[in-house]
Amino acid sequence: MLFLKAKILDIDLENIVLINYDDLKNSQYFSQDRVVIEYKNKEIIAFLYSSKDLINSGEIGLPKKIADELKVKEGDIVNVSHADKPISIQYIKKKMDGNKLKKEEIYTIIDEIVDNNLSNIEISAFITALYINGMDIEEITSMTIRMAETGEMIKWEGQVYDVHSIGGVPGNKYALITVPIIAYTGLKIPKTSSRAITSAAGTADIVEVLTRVNLKVEEIKRVVKETNGCLVWGGALELAPADDITITVERALNIDPKPLLLSSVLSKKLAMGINKLLIDIPLGAKVKNMDEASSLARNFIELGDRLNIYVDCAITYGEQPIGRAIGPALEAKEALLALEDYKKAPNSLVEKAISLSGILLEMGGIAPKGEGKDLAEDILATGKAHDKFMEIIVAQGGEEKTSDEIEVGKYYTDILSPIDGYVTKISNEKITKIAKTAGAPNDKKAGVYLNVKVGNKVEKNDVLFTIYSDSKERLEKAVKLSRLLMPVKVEGMLLKRITRF
Numbered sequence: 255m256l257f258l259k260a261k262i263l264d265i266d267l268e269n270i271v272l273i274n275y276d277d278l279k280n281s282q283y284f285s286q287d288r289v290v291i292e293y294k295n296k297e298i299i300a301f302l303y304s305s306k307d308l309i310n311s312g313e314i315g316l317p318k319k320i321a322d323e324l325k326v327k328e329g330d331i332v333n334v335s336h337a338d339k340p341i342s343i344q345y346i347k348k349k350m351d352g353n354k355l356k357k358e359e360i361y362t363i364i365d366e367i368v369d370n371n372l373s374n375i376e377i378s379a380f381i382t383a384l385y386i387n388g389m390d391i392e393e394i395t396s397m398t399i400r401m402a403e404t405g406e407m408i409k410w411e412g413q414v415y416d417v418h419s420i421g422g423v424p425g426n427k428y429a430l431i432t433v434p435i436i437a438y439t440g441l442k443i444p445k446t447s448s449r450a451i452t453s454a455a456g457t458a459d460i461v462e463v464l465t466r467v468n469l470k471v472e473e474i475k476r477v478v479k480e481t482n483g484c485l486v487w488g489g490a491l492e493l494a495p496a497d498d499i500t501i502t503v504e505r506a507l508n509i510d511p512k513p514l515l516l517s518s519v520l521s522k523k524l525a526m527g528i529n530k531l532l533i534d535i536p537l538g539a540k541v542k543n544m545d546e547a548s549s550l551a552r553n554f555i556e557l558g559d560r561l562n563i564y565v566d567c568a569i570t571y572g573e574q575p576i577g578r579a580i581g582p583a584l585e586a587k588e589a590l591l592a593l594e595d596y597k598k599a600p601n602s603l604v605e606k607a608i609s610l611s612g613i614l615l616e617m618g619g620i621a622p623k624g625e626g627k628d629l630a631e632d633i634l635a636t637g638k639a640h641d642k643f644m645e646i647i648v649a650q651g652g653e654e655k656t657s658d659e660i661e662v663g664k665y666y667t668d669i670l671s672p673i674d675g676y677v678t679k680i681s682n683e684k685i686t687k688i689a690k691t692a693g694a695p696n697d698k699k700a701g702v703y704l705n706v707k708v709g710n711k712v713e714k715n716d717v718l719f720t721i722y723s724d725s726k727e728r729l730e731k732a733v734k735l736s737r738l739l740m741p742v743k744v745e746g747m748l749l750k751r752i753t754r755f
């Protein structure tokens with residue numbers, strides 16, 4: 255065991271500690287060993303690294319997050335000892351071999367993820383194993399329950415509703431319109447979202463352009479009490495804490511395996527105490543055909559039944575981006591425009607938002623069957639959804655803003671059509687890649703604005719889309735990439751000529 259003096263480091267790391275290089279060499283430890291850091295009966299597991307200059311002999315560098323969790327102050331003496339190897343590794347291996355995991359084994363994996371006992375390498379192996387070998391509904395149920403139980407669980411009086419998309423389609427900012435429509439009618443809709451997983455902007459990234467999203471449970475309760483709704487980030491520590499940890503690894507791999515997709519969504523809903531949930535499954539993004547979409551919908555409904563959550567699913571059009579804006583600020587701007595004057599906003603966005611709202615209003619008994627969408631449109635058209643959205647934004651700690659006031663990247667480049675013709679395809683994947691290369695979602699002002707949609711007629715040199723970024727360098731990279739990928743396909747009426755020779 256080592257006894258070392260704490261030096262608190264202002265670095266954004268959660269599971270790494272540093273000791274002096276010579277101290278490490280003269281100890282029984284090796285670089286990257288898993289160690290227990292103990293202070294006054296509190297323990298945390300971290301990985302050991304060394305530094306020659308940053309840390310003096312006898313000291314241990316603790317990132318602020320670790321120091322806060324252990325309640326250690328600069329100069330306090332902490333104990334360092336070897337940590338046992340996580341038990342989960344054998345279960346991860348079992349899943350890699352294609353075997354079914356027992357409930358207790360899944361619980362152990364989730365617990366060790368939440369306790370920061372697994373490195374990203376090990377979590378990545380687990381996610382890859384799920385991607386390749388999947389899980390059956392029993393395994394998914396256990397994983398979902400444990401993901402929820404390891405964080406706070408909220409209870410409400412009466413029924414609460416929610417809507418959640420499996421994501422994958424660029425420009426999917428519908429929730430900023432749907433949530434206030436539902437909240438306006440008096441139904442409670444405490445919406446949790448994740449940040450981007452595979453896309454250039456998750457709902458939490460978009461809402462964060464306008465207000466705080468990392469609310470504590472008590473704040474969520476207050477906001478919902480005042481407004482009937484909220485739009486918060488599920489990763490805000492207390493709710494289903496394994497979710498955001500696994501999402502960070504999924505994002506790096508750019509994959510969202512089905513078992514984790516199901517448990518990521520439903521663990522947040524279970525923790526949030528949702529009774530009735532609408533799942534949006536865009537066709538053409540994470541699911542490629544109707545069979546796959548229907549099978550995923552059945553999985554959601556069955557998992558919901560096992561968790562006592564009533565689930566309905568909507569399979570929606572997702573073959574091209576929703577609306578025209580892709581990237582956090584651009585999407586916030588477009589959603590605001592739809593709330594201010596829906597006739598000026600892209601039809602695909604408005605149509606999606608009011609269709610989903612309509613189903614929820616029917617699920618909640620606010621509208622008779624077949625009349626929900628018209629009621630939703632009316633709430634949007636008369637500005638009631640706009641006012642409700644502003645109430646929510648302000649209650650969460652933001653300020654009222656108009657769409658004109660939302661700033662987007664100061665550098666931009668127009669990408670022009672090389673020929674006269676028609677837009678025959680816009681690739682979701684390619685548009686996302688370009689928006690991410692421009693900096694989204696971390697650079698909130700980065701992204702892509704589509705000037706055209708599939709079916710539009712264009713002339714040579716018309717603007718197809720504009721790429722925005724707050725960095726010149728990233729913009730240049732995104733422009734180069736877009737010339738290579740050609741995400742918007744323009745074709746003339748003559749597609750190909752085939753001759754005899």
Ligand SMILES: O=P(O)(O)OC[C@H]1O[C@H](OP(=O)(O)O)[C@H](O)[C@@H]1O
Binds near residue numbers: 420429
């Ligand atoms: O598109 P990608 O990044 O893969 O998936 C993540 C997005 O999908 C869900 O959408 P919503 O909260 O229903 O709007 C998540 O919360 C997140 O915003």
Ligand SMILES: Nc1ccnc(=O)[nH]1
Binds near residue numbers: 451518522
């Ligand atoms: N994997 C996920 C997809 C969409 N939303 C989520 O919260 N999680």
